[in-house]
Amino acid sequence: MGTGGSKGFQDGVKSVTTLPIVFLNPADFHREHFLKTREVHPDDIKKVRNVIRQQGVDDSGFNDKQLTSLVRRSLAGPFGHAMDVDDVKGNPMRICLANGPEGAINGRSDSLLKQAGIDPAKLSLIPGWEQHRERIFGIHEGTHCAQDMNTKGMTDEQKDIFLMGREAEADRAAVKWLRDNKLPEVAQALIDIRALGSLKGDDPRHATAVLIDRPDLTSSQAHIDAVHDFRFQMVMGVMTHYKLTMEQVVDMSIKQPAQYVDRIDKLLARGAFSPAKNADVKSNPLIEDYIRAYAGAYRRQIIDRPLSPAPSTAPVQPSAAPAGNKQGSLDFTEGEDRPRYALTESDLDDGHSSVGSEAEGQEQEAGKERRGAPLVALGTGDQAVMTIDGVSAPDYWRQMADPEFALQRLALKDTGLEGQNLGNQAVSVRLPGGQSNMT
Structure with missing residues (x-):
């Protein structure tokens, strides 16, 4: 119990923190029970208490609600963060709480590649990848233990900017170790995984590819905006220059x-995404950086990588993740069972997708019948404002560039149903979900 994953993961954590480390391992808990019931098995509360106590921490500082959330978070995937606790003798101490990837709902580190659209068999051909990938996770998560991760009082937008910077620092530490140990191809693969994973735009905190080799830069709102927009700009660039429909x-x-991607490369070479030539990019030059990072990563890791068994064409399903209280929020203070230890959302909220609440599900069901219907309302100065599915019309059509949505449209065309009235239920155009498994 408390093995904290593989030896590689443990060694990685130990190499970057001087704090006493308390390891958790999702394999210690009832994974199948959680997947079936979405509830933590009662025995797992006792287990996690024992794991914490056996590693020198006074577990009485946690209440059961915190430990329940901690088990849920452990099952979701690897993490690392520092926290203040007491040792078994009652003396205050600061620890690095590190959770390994083994046995997690999100699977092993290969899930990170699946989210980026990379065939794991291809990266397995890179010398050093299989040998060191778990250590990479450990270095990344251990680095978080040395960081200020407190986002109390921040807006969601401020959290994205702040945590993107912290993720870039952790990625930078892993890349530095790889390069120092003469593993440049693995280092480049890690950067490319981040670049490819940023395409969906739904996890800006981990879209760190353009920051890893630029320690002189700090994360900003411009980076967040570029993550959300660069995919659309690629589609629009190919449309415009090659005279194609969306x-x-x-x-x-x-x-x-x-x-x-070849056409994207040619457009980059022509300067088509340069702020000097592209009015849409002029307001945010970082869009070109993200396009360049994505196109380069796709060519290196997918096109130019030696052939291997074909990856599955099945879409990656959103990871089953903790339900109930907001993921990662372990700061419960009500009632008799008030904890001494504070585990806040910012400590553990690392971008993993979570299961929506029952109320959210009902709201989504209720919204199905009105999706795709334009709504016009009077805005400031009696100007008409059009929204579609709750977003501005330009944003709605921007999402039309989503390949998942296009696949649905093409499927309808193949069946001859495109353009027919399907009960006034338009196909959802939300951007596809999916999060990286390294945080």
Whole structure:
């Protein structure tokens, strides 16, 4: 119990922190029970107490609600953060709480590659990847233990900026170790995984590729905005310069991705995404940086990588993650069972997707019948404002560039149903979910 994952993961954590380390291992808990019931098994509360106590921490400072959330978070995937506790003799101490990847709901580190669209068998061909990938996780998570992760009082936008910077620091530490140990190809693969994983735009905190080799830069709102927009700008660039429809471009990106990326590369070479030539990019030059990082990563890791068994074409399903209280929030203070130790949302909220509440599910069900219907309201100065599915019309059409949505449209076309009235239920155009498993 409390093994904290593989030896590689443990060694990675130990190499970057001087704090006493308390390891957790999701394999110690009832994973199948949680997947089936979405509830933590009662025995796991006792288990996690024992694990913590056996590693020198006075477990009485945690209440059961905190420990329940801690088990849920452990099952979701690896993490690392520092916290103040008491040792078994009652003396205050600061520890690094590190959770390994083994046995997690999100799977092992290969899930990180799946979210980035990379065939794990291809990266297995890189010398050193299989040998050191768990250590990379450990270095990353151990680095978080030396960081200020307190986001109390921040808005969601401020949290994204702040935590993107912290993620870049942790990625930078892993890349430095790889380069110091003469593993440059693995280091480049790690950067490329971040670049490819940023395409969906739903996890800006981990879209660190353009920051890893730029320690002189700090994360900013411009970085967050670029993560959300660069995918759309690529589609629009190919549409404009090659005189194609949006549907043709998205179809190309799905069925002929190598040709799509080749055209992106040619546009980059022509300066088509340069702020000096592109008015849409002028307001945020970082968009070009994200496009360049993505296109380069796709070519290196997917197009140019030696052939291996074909990856599955099945879409990656959102990871089952803790339900109930907001993920990572372990700061319970009500009632008799008030804890002495504070585990806040910022300590453990690291970008993993969570299961929506029952109320959210009902709201989504209720919204199905009105999706896709434009709503016009009077704005400031009696100007008409159009929204579609609760977002501005430009944002709605921007999401039309989503390949998942395009696949649905193409499927309807193949069945002859496109354009028919399907009970006034438009296909959802939300950006696809999916989070990285390294935080």
